[in-house]
């Protein structure tokens with residue numbers, strides 16, 4: 128079985144703090160995987176490393192067959208800009224806090240990166256951006272600025288923006304946790320629709336357990352830099368095996 132994401136014995140430290148400890152993790156092409164776990168356990172760090180936003184100290188990482196090492200093996204994350212560019216063309220990320228460019232319209236927010244980074248033709252990207260805005264239900268907002276949109280609408284633009292780069296892997300880092308409760312549903316609805324896309328690999332960090340159960344092929348409980356337990360959602364939520372998983376699930380489900 129080929130993996131589209133592969134962490135092999137990855138160790139990540141921030142100073143004296145070891146966040147990932149000899150971490151191994153594989154994701155199949157098209158798989159939708161959710162990472163859940165206590166605050167501070169390292170879930171965002173997994174995504175940030177994949178997005179090349181964080182270096183790591185030991186181990187080996189592959190995304191879509193591209194290694195995160197220099198081919199000559201000089202050590203983790205000594206990749207050239209060209210190499211990083213290759214990786215970043217395959218992976219997109221949706222952050223907790225939208226991160227739209229405030230001085231650009233919705234349409235430009237979506238169009239700029241594919242034109243600047245992928246050197247795609249502006250007209251072609253615009254036409255795809257229009258399709259994506261229609262998909263996230265915001266075509267009528269294309270000439271608005273982010274400050275004129277609700278948080279839920281901004282997050283839907285952020286999802287469209289990530290998709291405009293045609294990533295093979297899409298990472299979601301707690302995409303609804305900065306939203307008012309009444310806006311969560313509209314964003315989850317868009318992600319749910321994406322989850323039905325066979326070819327797109329999705330890795331999500333979320334505290335929305337019902338949603339995780341609904342969209343994931345696999346749920347992983349992550350604690351102290353390791354996966355403690357994983358499984359298909361019905362088995363995982365219906366019959367968690369590890370005491371730490373049970374403890375975690377009962378603490379959040381009783382909140």
Ligand SMILES: Nc1ncnc2c1ncn2[C@@H]1O[C@H](COP(=O)(O)OP(=O)(O)OP(=O)(O)O)[C@@H](O)[C@H]1O
Pocket residue numbers: 141144146164165166167168169170171172173
């Ligand atoms: N840039 C940094 N410098 C130092 N420590 C960091 C840095 N980023 C994260 N950490 C620490 O690494 C650990 C893992 O953080 P991470 O954000 O990956 O956890 P998380 O599981 O995503 O938590 P949450 O659910 O609260 O977002 C935490 O103890 C955090 O304080």
